[in-house]
Amino acid sequence: MWIELAHFATIIALLLALLQIATPIIGVGIQRPVWIRVARQSSYVVTLLLTLASAGLVVSFLNHDFSVKYVAEHASRSLPTFYLVTALWGGHEGSLLFWAWLLSLFTTIAVWRHWSTHASSIPWILSVLGTVISGFLILVLFLSSPFERLTNPPFDGRDLNPLLQDPGMVFHPPFLYIGYVGFAIPFAFAIAALINGRITDEWILATRRWTLFSWAMLTTGIIFGAYWAYYELGWGGYWAWDPVENASFMPWLIATAFFHSVMVQERRRMFKIWNLFLIITTFALSLLGTFLVRSGVLSSVHAFASDPGRGVYILIFMAIILLFSFGLLVLRADRLRTEVQLESLFSLEAAFLFNNLFFIIAGLTVLLGTLYPLAVETLSSAKVTVGAPYYNKVFVPIMLGVLILMGLGPLLTWRGINESRLRSSLVKPLGVSVMGMAGCYLLGIVQPYAIIMVGLSFFALTAHLTDLGRGIARRMANAKEGILTATVTLLTRNKRRYGGFVVHFGILMMAAGFVGSGLFQEEKNLIMAPGDFTTIHHWRLTFEKIATVKGSNWEAQEAIIRVEGPQGLTMTLHPQKRDYQNQQMPTTEAAIFSGFFEDLYVVLGDAVTDNTWAFRIYRNPLVSWIWGGSGVMALGVFLSLLQGRRREVSRQ
Amino acid sequence: MQANRRLFLILTLLVVFGSLGALIWTSFTGSLVYFHTPTEILATGTSKAGQKVRIGGMVQAGSLVKEAGTQKIRFIISDGANQLPVRYEGMTPDLFREGQGVVAEGPWQPGQDFMAATILAKHSEDYIPVEMSAEGIARSKESMLRSLQ
Structure with a gap:
């Protein structure tokens, strides 16, 4: 029932989307704004209908309605509820519907926000977006339909690919x-x-x-x-x-x-x-x-x-x-x-x-x-x-080129900078950069790419920090503010500029992560019997035993590994090899310790003999900086987004 | 002065992006890895000696041998018409087993066992390497059946 409702809603949505293409063109042609308002209402209704269609598909998943082909191919009775909902975009057909739904939602928001401020553009915006939505809906309805029924519904579905049963995915x-x-x-x-x-x-x-x-x-x-x-x-x-x-x-x-x-x-x-x-x-x-x-x-x-x-x-x-x-x-x-x-x-x-x-x-x-x-x-x-x-x-x-430009950014001005001024403002970033490279070399890092990357990162970082520092100092002197207030007011006064700075800091963190994990990864392949131990860098890993564990739709072999790290750090890692019941597909679950400076990454392989197992162990330096850096980037974008339009216009 | 600046700008652009273009070209041609079935690669004679290639087909049933106490394995990749013995050491992908499609990557040495550096398996729901596609596997199965008749 639900799936027919969803199907029907999508058909009507396509018709209205076509209306949304045509009416604004007519409206502009014959100078009658009412036609454009028709397109606006259509775009709103398209959103409602596609919401209904997506909901219909989700409900079919929740009801385990395996007579729907898409549901049978991407879910099973033992699949956790969370993945039943997200299976909406787990395959080709559903994800196209999801795409169209998102686009209709964004169209509605755009039309609602810009209706009166951009009156002359709105008709064409409606038409263009209507065209894209129609394009997707035709694909969904006629060429890859998630609403197809099976004549012989199976008792249970094929399940979602185990690799996709993961929050990250x-x-x-x-x-x-x-x-x-x-x-x-x-x-x-x-x-x-x-x-x-x-x-x-x-x-x-x-x-x-x-x-x-x-x-x-x-x-x-x-x-x-x-x-x-x-x-x-x-x-x-x-x-x-x-x-x-x-x-x-x-x-x-x-x-x-x-x-x-x-x-x-x-x-x-x-x-x-x-x-x-x-x-x-x-x-x-x-x-x-x-x-x-x-x-x-x-x-x-x-x-x-x-x-x-x-x-x-x-x-x-x-x-x-x-x-x-x-x-x-x-x-x-x-x-x-x-x-x-x-x-x-x-x-x-x-x-x-x-x-x-x-x-x-x-x-x-x-x-x-x-x-x-x-x-x-x-x-x-x-x-x-x-x-x-x-x-x-x-x-x-x-x-490397992008890092150089990133570092030059805060030093340069529009229309060109006096060369002697540029030279003097280069002194500090270049000095720090050289010191960073020397420091690297003294720490025993000899890969030329790593040294250059560190040097350029320090160059860019110093250029940004100097600019920030100068702004803060100026505020402290002029407005007689404390260092903290000065920083906050500076950042919020020009959210766009400093939001960009924060994004750049995030990029620099990620660059550190790429260099660390790309150039300094250590890998070890070995076979261990319970009781054996191995070392990688400053970690000592002892393989204690193999255990069997069960999840809702899988069963796994799990190795228990005791890890002793630097500074008396101890922990237990549990790498697994899982078998999913509904799909004949074993998966490997790596056990990962994520630290601030490095990750320890352990993979369990097949049994080599009755009593020994293969293991692959990695030490990945600075990987968490990639994830952390992306968080910092998000913060920067958020800061930048806070700056509304009025300020920009008034500043010009 | 103005003309000088323009010239300087254009020269800088040319040098920076010309060298990038050259880099792209050289590393691109050096990174291409061609895919062959056992039949195709055996027909190349010595012309591909030393090149990195990918060999795809089925893991012939009954051909997988594990050396006791090590991670060394031997198996035969078959496309039905021809077979190629392969050696590999290390962890195999989750989907690696007899009777299934497989792609092995390594340097081609004519007349010797193929020493695979990497073994590939299915990646995700929607994307699989070219050679692992249902159509590719069907083709090698088909030719295998033909040879059995």
Whole structure:
């Protein structure tokens, strides 16, 4: 029953979404605002209907309605309730519905917030977003329906893939989707501006918070994925340059370029075409990301071809959106010429230009590595993969370049800085940087990349802290405030600038984590019998025994390992090998101790003889700094989001 | 002065991004790993000697041998028509077993057992390496059946 209701709601939602495309165009054409209000009401009702549809699917999961194909394939009677709810986005069909629902929700919020402030853009925003929603709903209804019934319902479902039964994986897709979908709003504003022909900076000011919010969500989603890979997959790492990971990383890179370069447009009226190009590309890559992961094309282009309807539809949908957006951009390009020229290499504009080029090249690098194998397989029958060394080799210098720019940022000014002033402000950061590198060397770190990364991180950190310190000192002298009040007022006076600083601090923490875990990981493979011990760095691990434990839908062998660490630290780790009843798939559950400076990561392997087991042990330095750094980044974005629009406008 | 600055800017851009481009190109071509079935790789003769390759097929039933007391294993990857003996030392992925699809990665040395550095298995619900796709496995099963007849 519920599933038919959901199905019906989705059909009506599609009809209303089509109405939402057409009526604003008519309304603008015949100058009758009532038509635009019709579109607004439709968009509200679409949201309600899609909420109902998603709820219907969730209820079917909760009712264990295995006559619904999607439910039978992604749940079972023993699946915990929590995963029954989140199985909504556990597979291809459901996640597309979830995507469409999120987009309708964001459309409603955008229309409700910007209705009176952006009256001339609203019709086009409604049309554009209606088009994207319709595109997804057609896919959901006709080509990959989660509402399909089975004629012979099984007694029990196939269960959710055990690897996905993990909180990290549960929150990974929705955050990614909120990020992807969020970029639809600035995209719609940009298209509206292009259609209107009144291309001012209005769309950028209006969508600043949308962009930041979406970027933060996308970042969080990617981090959740990395966290899941680290805790669940048991190979000791968190990022493998897998095509699925790359698919979410590409829009992130371009979005990062975008919200740096919009600052140049706001302050200097430059990069207008460029910014439109970036937001269109970001949204296109968001769509590409969703489709690449969800269409099965990554496992094989033949899988794509074996379901020609879906594949061709996705290609056509993407082609329409891309041709329309970029075509419009080309048509309007003459209105977007900048009168302003770049004046100096030592200016913020130039720094942002370099920043953008670095991020674009990073994006192209990932795009090449992700799509090249698909192209090869399509054109010849050869199959090829692009190994992680490619990405690592290219990304290290890009990361170094970005760190240099990050450090220069607070030192530079718009329109260029006097070279002698720049030289004097470079002294302190460079001094600290050299001291940091020397310190590293004295501590016994000899890898050149590690030393350079440390040096540049200290350079960027000092540049930011000096700037903050100078601001605080000025407040203390001028407003006669204490150091704490001065800090707080400074941070809250210019939330946007200092929010950015905090985000940069988070990035620096993460960079430390990448260097630590990437260059200084220690690994040990060995076979132990109960009673045996081994050491890795300053840890001593004693394998005590093997025990059997049971969960609600799994049974596991568990090794009990006593660990003695530095400073008398002792604990017990329990790495497991689990068997899930409904799926014939064993999984490895690594046991991880996460400390401030390092992680101890223990994986239990198969029994080698009756009384010995294989183990793999890693010591991963600074991994928690990656998770911590992402938290700091989130704080920074939050601070920056607090700054409303009025201030920005009044400041100019 | 203005012209000088522009030139300086353009030169900087060229140097920085030209070298990045060169880096991308060289590391890209060096990181490509081609996938072959046993039949394909055996047909290459010595032309691929020393290159890193991926070999995919089925773990032939009855071929998996574990060396007692170690993590060393030997097995045969079969695509039905041809077989390739493989050696590996270390933990195998959760899904590795006889009769299942497998992909082994390592340097190709013609005429010797394939020394796998990595063994791959299914990754998640929606994404699996190319060679592990249902279609790939079906193809090798199909050719295996053909050879049995």
